[in-house]
Amino acid sequence: xxxxxxxxxxxxAARLLARFASLLPGMVALILAVVISIFxxxxxxxxxxxxxxxxxxxxxxxEWGFSSPAESATKNAAVLVSRAIGGLVxxxxxxxxxxxxxxxxxxxxxQDALEYIPNVLGAALVFVVGxxxxxxxxxxxxxxxxxxxxxYARLLSLGVKSLVIVLAGAMALEHLRIAPGVVQLAxxxxxxxxxxxxxxxxxxxxxxxVTKSLQRDVEKPSxxxxxxxxxxx
Amino acid sequence: MEVESxxxxxxxxxxxxxxxxxxxxxxxxxDREGIARLWDDLQDLPGSPRIAxxxxxxxxxPASPNPETAETGGLPFLVSWPFFRPDLTGAPMSSLxxxxxxxxxxxxxxxxxxxxxxxxxxxxxxxxxxSQLAQPLLEGEFDLILPRYARHKxxxxxxxxxxxxxxxxxxxxxxLNPMGPDLGVSQRLFRKMLSAGRNAPNNGIHAxxxxxxxxxxxxxxxxxxxLGARIYPPTDWANISSLIAQVLGPVFLEMExxxxxxxxxxxxxxxxxxxxxxxxxxxxxNVDISRMxxxxxxxxxxxxxxxxxxxxxxxxxxxxxxxxxxxxxxRMPDELWVRIIFDFALAHRLRTISRDHLLxxxxxxxxxxxxxxxxxxxxxxxxASEQRIERLSAAYESSKSYxxxxxxxxxxxxx
Numbered sequence: 001x002x003x004x005x006x007x008x009x010x011x012x013a014a015r016l017l018a019r020f021a022s023l024l025p026g027m028v029a030l031i032l033a034v035v036i037s038i039f040x041x042x043x044x045x046x047x048x049x050x051x052x053x054x055x056x057x058x059x060x061x062x063e064w065g066f067s068s069p070a071e072s073a074t075k076n077a078a079v080l081v082s083r084a085i086g087g088l089v090x091x092x093x094x095x096x097x098x099x100x101x102x103x104x105x106x107x108x109x110x111q112d113a114l115e116y117i118p119n120v121l122g123a124a125l126v127f128v129v130g131x132x133x134x135x136x137x138x139x140x141x142x143x144x145x146x147x148x149x150x151x152y153a154r155l156l157s158l159g160v161k162s163l164v165i166v167l168a169g170a171m172a173l174e175h176l177r178i179a180p181g182v183v184q185l186a187x188x189x190x191x192x193x194x195x196x197x198x199x200x201x202x203x204x205x206x207x208x209x210v211t212k213s214l215q216r217d218v219e220k221p222s223x224x225x226x227x228x229x230x231x232x233x
Numbered sequence: 234m235e236v237e238s239x240x241x242x243x244x245x246x247x248x249x250x251x252x253x254x255x256x257x258x259x260x261x262x263x264d265r266e267g268i269a270r271l272w273d274d275l276q277d278l279p280g281s282p283r284i285a286x287x288x289x290x291x292x293x294x295p296a297s298p299n300p301e302t303a304e305t306g307g308l309p310f311l312v313s314w315p316f317f318r319p320d321l322t323g324a325p326m327s328s329l330x331x332x333x334x335x336x337x338x339x340x341x342x343x344x345x346x347x348x349x350x351x352x353x354x355x356x357x358x359x360x361x362x363x364s365q366l367a368q369p370l371l372e373g374e375f376d377l378i379l380p381r382y383a384r385h386k387x388x389x390x391x392x393x394x395x396x397x398x399x400x401x402x403x404x405x406x407x408x409l410n411p412m413g414p415d416l417g418v419s420q421r422l423f424r425k426m427l428s429a430g431r432n433a434p435n436n437g438i439h440a441x442x443x444x445x446x447x448x449x450x451x452x453x454x455x456x457x458x459x460l461g462a463r464i465y466p467p468t469d470w471a472n473i474s475s476l477i478a479q480v481l482g483p484v485f486l487e488m489e490x491x492x493x494x495x496x497x498x499x500x501x502x503x504x505x506x507x508x509x510x511x512x513x514x515x516x517x518x519n520v521d522i523s524r525m526x527x528x529x530x531x532x533x534x535x536x537x538x539x540x541x542x543x544x545x546x547x548x549x550x551x552x553x554x555x556x557x558x559x560x561x562x563x564r565m566p567d568e569l570w571v572r573i574i575f576d577f578a579l580a581h582r583l584r585t586i587s588r589d590h591l592l593x594x595x596x597x598x599x600x601x602x603x604x605x606x607x608x609x610x611x612x613x614x615x616x617a618s619e620q621r622i623e624r625l626s627a628a629y630e631s632s633k634s635y636x637x638x639x640x641x642x643x644x645x646x647x648x
Contacts, residue, residue: 139539139590146535147474147596149528154535229520230603231388231465233476 023101030097037093045086052078092117123175130168134161152201159198166190239338243314247285250310253343254282255367258336260289260329260352260414271351274363282346282371285310287339289332314339326479329414330439334430337423337440347371348423349378352414355461365458365508366417376453377444378417381409381506383462386610386618387520391480393622394602395574402629402636403488403495404449407503408457411445412480415460422448442483450494459508477599478592485581496637501630520611525604526563530556532597539594543580548572555601565605567628573598574629575636579643 052058058077092114099110138161145153170187174180239247257275259268268288275284290313314335333350340348347370351363369375382389392410400411418426425447426440448455469476488495533556541549551569558564573595580591610618 136587139586142535143474143539143590143593146532147528147593148471149524149531151531153531229385229387230390230468230607231385232391232468232473233389233465233480 026101029100030094033093033097033100034090037090037096040093041086041089044089045082048085049078049082052081057081088117119175119177123172126175127168127172130164130171134164134168137161137164155201156198159194159201163191163194163198166194239335239342240315243287243290243312243339244342246312247339247342250285250312250343252283253285253310253340253345254347255284255371256287256336256340256343256345256348257284257363257367258287258332258339258348258350260332260336260350261354262289263351263354267354271363274361275367277361278364278368278371280371282367283310285312285339285343285345287312287314287336289313290315312339326476327439330441330483333440334427337418337427340420340423341427346373346420347417349417350413350415353460354464355382356464362415362458362460366415369456370417370419373419374454375456376419376422377448377455379408379410379445379455379457379504380413380415380460380463381457381508381510382460383510384618385462386613387607388463388465390603390606391477391599393618394570394599394606394625395481396484398622398626398629399484399488399574400445400449401501401626402633403491403498404446405498405501406445406449406455407501407626408445408455412441413444414441415463416444418444419453422453425451439483442487446487446491446494450491455504457504457506459506459510473600474593474596477596478589481577481592481595482581482588485578488578489582492640496640499633501626520607522563522604522607523560525600525607526560529597529601529604532594536594536597539586539590542585543591543594544573544576548576552598563601563604563608565601567625568632570598570602570625571628571632572635575632575639578636579639582640583643 061077095110095113098106138157141160142153142157145156150156166187170183170191173183255275255278257271259271261267263271272286278284288311329352336348336350347367349363349366349370355362366378369378389410392412396411397409401407422444423440426443429443429447430440445455447453533552537549540552544552548569551566555563555565555569577591577595580586581588585591606621609621613621
């Protein structure tokens with residue numbers, strides 16, 4: 001009996017070692033792929049950071065209203081982007097390494113992940129463009145509102161910015177195919193809520209302004225016109 | 234402006250005329266009597282020069298002749314030209330600037346020795362003022378003739394607060410109205426303007442804005458003549474920020490283009506002038522300062538994040554102090570205003586933010602200056618406004634070193 005036990009143990013150990021031995025090349029390939037991708041990520045991140053600093057990426061972000069003009073903030077923007085590029089390269093290396101295991105599930109995992117990357121990039125692009133547009137519109141509305149003496153110009157500007165960012169966020173989430181039904185419903189409620197809030201704020205806040213404007217238009221023919229003597233050009 | 238962009242019927246008439254000594258562009262909306270007076274004035278020019286008058290065509294189509302003006306006084310060399318096209322971009326100043334370019338193009342096509350532009354209606358006009366614009370040019374003594382208007386103290390505020398003193402500080406010539414609009418230009422100068430426009434058609438430079446600076450930088454002769462009181466259009470308060478952006482944009486672009494020239498200039502000198510100043514009554518009505526101060530206070534509260542990208546901390550601090558002053562003590566120091574203009578010019582050059590946003594965000598600051606100026610001169614006499622503007626011009630000149638330092642080292646010099 002002991003011989004049979006020893007034989008069973010030897011066989012299971014042999015099977016385990018054989019199984020481990022069959023996985024070993026895959027693991028070595030995975031480690032090698034990750035190491036190479038880390039090395040490539042480091043180089044690409046360094047090049048990207050130098051390029052972004054040379055292109056004054058931080059100042060462009062300040063111009064578009066993304067960050068403060070502090071030097072640390074502008075450098076951090078370039079570092080952030082370069083680290084994102086590095087992370088992406090490492091992820092791709094990891095997925096390549098995983099496909100080295102000769103198993104169907106690893107292959108499908110890698111394939112699905114690689115197919116999802118364009119969606120991620122598309123969503124990121126939509127969100128970034130939406131943010132830039134939101135900030136531009138917010139600034140335009142703020143300046144126009146202040147020049148028209150609207151005391152709620154800042155609120156209006158914030159509302160416009162929120163509207164555009166919510167829209168961009170919803171479009172990005174739709175690209176990512178994350179709970180599309182929930183996102184659509186939530187977007188509809190949020191967007192409608194913001195528009196209603198803005199309408200109430202403008203309507204109630206501008207009530208006096210509209211009343212005075214109408215009063216001025218009605219009274220103008222009967223009053224003597226007091227001419228403004230200022231001439232600018 | 235290229236020959237092919239001259240309207241066909243105008244081009245046909247110009248080719249019939251073939252040549253002229255003087256081209257007069259009429260941009261003002263003159264009536265029949267006004268045109269007849271102008272023609273009488275031009276006929277008195279010594280030497281009987283050959284004159285072509287380009288008048289704005291207000292007809293239905295782009296080149297349809299205006300029968301009314303064709304009959305007026307039987308002008309033999311009258312060319313109808315649609316200077317002002319329907320403005321679809323919301324930038325009427327561009328249309329005005331383009332009209333000057335069109336007059337110069339007509340002058341070049343006709344080989345004229347001089348071009349004059351009549352753009353204003355005047356009251357108490359100096360006698361023979363149009364021929365006074367033209368005569369020095371035809372005699373070859375001067376290259377640019379600019380006007381000196383008899384002005385009420387609250388007129389021409391953009392010019393008094395920014396354009397004239399800035400031009401004086403940069404280019405060293407004490408020109409009261411660098412942007413006319415009524416002016417005379419020699420062949421040498423208008424050809425220079427046209428070739429600059431051809432070499433870089435989309436550079437945003439406009440002939441009217443560039444004339445005084447081009448003449449100063451090229452050491453051309455500038456002359457001023459006294460005209461009457463100009464009739465200014467009423468203020469459109471809803472669009473004042475657009476007006477500021479449309480006027481100051483080309484001014485700052487011109488400043489960037491001529492940086493090498495103005496950085497060498499120190500101080501300023503007078504420009505020869507002719508004629509007697511025409512006096513005007515100073516009954517100017519009441520100025521509502523509170524509205525403008527309120528605009529400034531609102532701008533100071535809500536536009537800090539934008540102003541902080543343009544103005545240094547010391548200036549922002551002074552603006553905050555200014556916004557807390559009561560109405561009767563509201564005074565913007567000249568030095569503060571001058572530094573603000575210089576900082577905005579620099580930010581325009583560096584494109585710190587979108588140029589349109591930058592210039593429009595200046596509106597509350599400009600209104601603060603106007604309120605301060607109106608407060609100073611509310612009960613002052615007729616000569617007080619000239620003394621006030623002279624003090625402002627002196628402040629521009631004395632602060633030029635600040636501008637030069639910031640222009641050369643924008644990152645290192647930021648007080």
